[in-house]
Amino acid sequence: MDAPIASLYLISVGALAMCSFQAALLARSSSYVRACWVFAVICFTFALFQYANLRQQLAPDLAAAIAAHKWVNLFSLLLVPQIWYLIAALDDRKRAFFLSYFVAGVTLFLVADNFVSPFGYRFASLAAEAPCKLPWGEQAFLLAGETTPAYTVNRLLSLGAALYAAAFCIRVRRERARFSNRVVWLSVALIVVTTAMGGATDAGRLQLPYLSGFGFLCLAASYLLLVRREAARSMTEKIRISAALEREVESHKLSSLRFEHALTNDALTRLPNRAGALEKLHAMFIQSESNLTRMAVLLLDLDRLAIINGTRGYEAGNQLLVEVAQRLRQDCSKGGLVARLGSARFVVGIAGHKTVAGIEREVEEILAAVKPPFSVPGTVLNMTFSAGVAVYPDHAASAEDLLASAALALHQARDAGPGNLRVFHPSLQQTLSERIGLENELKGALEKEQFVLHYQPQICAASGRVVCMEALIRWHHPSLGLVMPDKFIPLAEATGAIAAIGSWVIDAACRQLASWRENGFIDIRVAVNLSAQQLLLSDLGDTVQAALQRAGLQGADLELEITESVLMQDPQRSIERLEALRRLGVRLSIDDFGTGYSSLGYLKLLPVHAFKLDRSFVRDIGKSAKDLEICATAVGLARNLGLEIVAEGVEDASQAAQLRKLGCHLLQGYYFARPLAVYAATDFLANERRVA
The missing domain is CATH 3.30.70.270 (Reverse transcriptase/Diguanylate cyclase domain)
Incomplete structure (x- = not known):
């Protein structure tokens, strides 16, 4: 073991084992995980190959040298499919692994032949039986002799691996990959040279130990150096990306805080909403x-x-x-x-x-x-x-x-x-409980078809004929009975259900008018009240137009009533929405006129056809001179603006007579009829036709 060649082989065994360990460690941080693990196995196999070479060269006799030589053969055979697999792991083509599996299959047959043959798979016979003398004077068992066909097959596989590796290196060099390094090229060339020298030794033309392990050691060192550099670059890139992500997260947090502040605060007063x-x-x-x-x-x-x-x-x-x-x-x-x-x-x-x-x-x-x-x-x-x-x-x-x-x-x-x-x-607690219960039940009332429409006629003051039927929604509650709109419409507006309910009212009123038209009542129209939220809906015009089309009606067959206070909340926007409805031909009227605050300037601009005088002025028209004067002023205002006026809340003949005398166009109230269910409203129209 004091021979120089033995020391070199032992050093190479340790170095290759260390390379194997380093490659396994780098597999954790490298982007080439599989390749690093395969390279670790190759380094370890080369370490065993070197150690088997040492055992062969220092064997005490020929038999021991042949036994050690078979282990040399085993590790050299295993290296070929491993190298194929390494290149396949670095390659990105699907057929690369298929070729490595094929080489592995052929290698299995060669391994079996290696241990069956008397001299291993390389030699059919040996040319010399005594240890030979190396050029520098050492004695070592270097076997040579007549090679076998199996040896030729393995050399071809090795040559194929070398060509595959060269082609891969040329391709990645063109793509400027990071592993296309000059040191790697020199190491590959050194392996090719030392492998060729090993073939010359097998043929007896040279008397040198196998040096391919030393050539691979150079490749292993250069490869690990490059992988380590790649890992360092990758770590630097990860640190940079991590820092960028942290900055992005901080920016996102700030944006989220601003967004949350905007969601929970009022922009005008800067108070929480x-x-x-x-x-x-x-x-x-x-x-x-x-x-x-x-x-x-x-x-x-x-x-x-x-x-x-x-x-x-x-x-x-x-x-x-x-x-x-x-x-x-x-x-x-x-x-x-x-x-x-x-x-x-x-x-x-x-x-x-x-x-x-x-x-x-x-x-x-x-x-x-x-x-x-x-x-x-x-x-x-x-x-x-x-x-x-x-x-x-x-x-x-x-x-x-x-x-x-x-x-x-x-x-x-x-x-x-x-x-x-x-x-x-505490007395309001019951109201609160009822409100919560009604809100919950209101959500399913439309689906359960619990809403119905009642109709109250509007009478022409001059002719006494019905010209309009105002649709008034009622909730037929399963336990509370008939619930009036003042009880549930505010709840519908608060819960957002008013849009769907309002659309149903318009559609149902249009369908009922179409039914009355089929029965011969052709000179009437229907009126529907709009809530504050309905007027603000962007698709109100589409809803109205669709309802008219489904019922086969014209725009003038439908009248929409809007509360005066709703119009005055945002007059400009109200004018825009009413203009869009008027373009459909729909009649428009202001409901409860006189109870809120109206700007006469805006009233002149509103594209309406009529307004309804509130019942609070009609109620005492025969008792209060002020109420009579208010009604007269309202009628005069309507005449000057070219509008119709409807007096609601007419409860007796005296009120009706005074309103006719003032020139009121339409009358509505209990004196003529209360709000009627559909069948009763139909009977009312039929009776009026018979009287006429």
């Missing part, structure tokens, strides 16, 4: 529970904001809302809540009080803060607020219920008139 208010109320609720304190919700509704928008413009209205928000924010206690829930509605959360008296004092302070006049461009406004209060734990057990209870109290305050304050009390 409904979603933000509920989040804050939940936090305040939890804190009140843990501290055993009371909390309250104060809802404030700015009275007559629509009037300010109509007379002073929306800029003044917005400025007013901003000033209200500032006053509430300044007066609110630290940690409290101030939010804007809707157009003119604000919510103030009050917390940290042990007694109701403390809450009452803070409510009074808040109301006092918003009582002084507000300065807007060009004027000073004295505004009033309707307010509702609910207290935890007296009135609700959750943040949502507390807000709902305050809303009920606010509704009661608004019913009492502008500037009133109401506190939730």
Whole structure:
């Protein structure tokens, strides 16, 4: 073992084993995982090949040398399919692995032949039986002799592997791949040379040990160097990508925060909106529970904001809302809540009080803060607020219920008139429960066909004939009976069901008119009331047109009634929507005229055909000179604007006579008929025709 050749072989065995270990480690971080593992196996096989060569050369006798030579043959045979597989792992073509499997199959036969043959698969006979002397003086068993056909087959497979490797290297060099390195090319050339020298040794033309293992050692070192460099580049790229991703995540977080802020805050007043208010109320609720304190919700509704928008413009209205928000924010206690829930509605959360008296004092302070006049461009406004209060734990057990209870109290305050304050009390709880129950049942009422239409006739004041049947929706509730629209229409608007219900009403009214036309009632039309949300729907025109087409009607056969206060909320937008409906030929009228606030300038621009005089003016027309004068003024206004006027709420002959005398065009009320079910309305029309 002191011979130089033995030391070199042992060093190569250790180096190749180390290369195998390094290749296995690099497989974790390299993008060429399979190739690195195969290369690790090849390095280990070459290490065994070198060790078997050492055992052969230092064998004590020929028999031991032949036995060691068979192991040399085994490892050299195994290297050929492994090299094929390595190149296939680096290649991206599907047939590459198929060729490596074929080579592996041939190698199995050669391995079997190697251990069956007396001298191994290489030699049919040996040319020398004694150890030979190497050029530098050492003695070693180097076998040579007549080669076998199996040896030729293996040489061809090795040559094929060399050609395959060369072709692959040329291709990747053209593609400027990272493994097309000069060191790799030199190592491959060295392996080819040392392998050829091994063939010369087998034939007896040279007396040298097998040196291909040393040639591969150079290739292994250069390959691992390149893979390590590739891994370093990959790690650097991963670090760069990771840093970029972290920056992107931070940017996304900031964008999400901005988006969440926009979702939970009001753009005009910079206060939380409904979603933000509920989040804050939940936090305040939890804190009140843990501290055993009371909390309250104060809802404030700015009275007559629509009037300010109509007379002073929306800029003044917005400025007013901003000033209200500032006053509430300044007066609110630290940690409290101030939010804007809707157009003119604000919510103030009050917390940290042990007694109701403390809450009452803070409510009074808040109301006092918003009582002084507000300065807007060009004027000073004295505004009033309707307010509702609910207290935890007296009135609700959750943040949502507390807000709902305050809303009920606010509704009661608004019913009492502008500037009133109401506190939730237990009697409203039943109303709250009924509301929740109705909301849940309302969702399926349309699918269950629980809605019906009743019809109230409009009579021509001059001829006494029916000219229009107004469709009035009713909810045929399975347990409550017939529910009036004032009970469920606000719920439908709040839950978003009004669009579907409104579409059904228009369609059902058109179908009923078509049925009456088939029965000979050809001189009448139908009228349908539109809710505030319906007028704002972008597809209202399509809904109306589709209903008319399905029923085979013309636009003039349908009249749509819009509440005056709805029109005045956004006159310009209302004009645009009404113009689109009028282009369909649909008749348009203003309902409840005189109960809200109308700008006569806008009234002149509204593309309507008629307006309905509210029943509150008709009711006392025979008793109040003021009401009579109002009706006369309304009739004169309609005549001057070229509009029809409909008087609703006519309950006796005296009212009808006075309205005819004033020149009112159409009359409607209990004096002529109450709202009638379809069959009763049909009978009413039939009776009128018989009388005529």
